Amino acid sequence: MTSIELNGKTAAFLSTYKLFETDEIQQVQLQHRMDLVEAFGIETGMSVLEIGCGQGDTTAALADAVGEKGKVIAIDIASRDYGSPLTLGQATDIIKKSVLGERIAFHFETDFDTYESSEIFDVAVLSHSSWYFKKPEDLLRYFQKLRGMAKCICFAEWDLDFT
Incomplete structure (x- = not known):
């Protein structure tokens, strides 16, 4: 596999949070996700609802x-217990144990059709989940x-053609 050069923002994330340090595939995915978050304009202090959070x-x-x-x-x-090579629970437990964990509430087996909240979020994100x-x-x-x-919906997908 060809090694990819990580940008400074991704390298800083890895150094700060000690996540994905030995997994090059996760590092590349992280860099892509961080680029998306930057493009979405997510800022300090925002409240975000993420639908289809996966791992x-x-x-x-x-x-x-x-x-x-x-x-x-x-x-x-x-x-x-869904997913591989790590289940959603295993992957998110690792994130929850980091400093980032205090900022995140994971809810599995939660269908957005029945999800209720009185809170108005700054941003809702669907990232590679559609x-x-x-249908x-x-x-x-x-x-x-x-x-x-x-207030804003941010959406990213590899291909918008439903098949």
């Missing part, structure tokens, strides 16, 4: 961006619900 790759980048005064509510419809939807109408329903829960 927490984007969640960790979001928690770094919101800082000590911000927070990330991360939900996923899957259970803690391919789990069975485009389901994603549209989420966006419609989010309009009343978040």
Whole structure:
């Protein structure tokens, strides 16, 4: 495998939080997620609702961006024992044990269709999670619900063509 050069922001994250230090694949994914978070304009002190958090790759980048005064509510419809090579529970437990953990609340087996919150979030994020939807109408329903829960919706996906 060809080694990739990490940018200064990613290197600083790895040094500060001691996460993903020995996993080059996670480091590359982290750098991509940090670039997304920067493009989304996530700032210190924001409250973020992340839908489809999975193993927490984007969640960790979001928690770094919101800082000590911000927070990330991360939900996923899957259970803690879903996923490989680490389950969602194993991966997010590692993140929760870091300094970032205080800024994050993970909620698994949580369907956004039934999720209720009186809080208005600064940002709602769906990052590389829309391919789990069975049909485009389901994603549209989420966006419609989010309009009343978040000031801004940030969306990233590899391919917008539903197959």
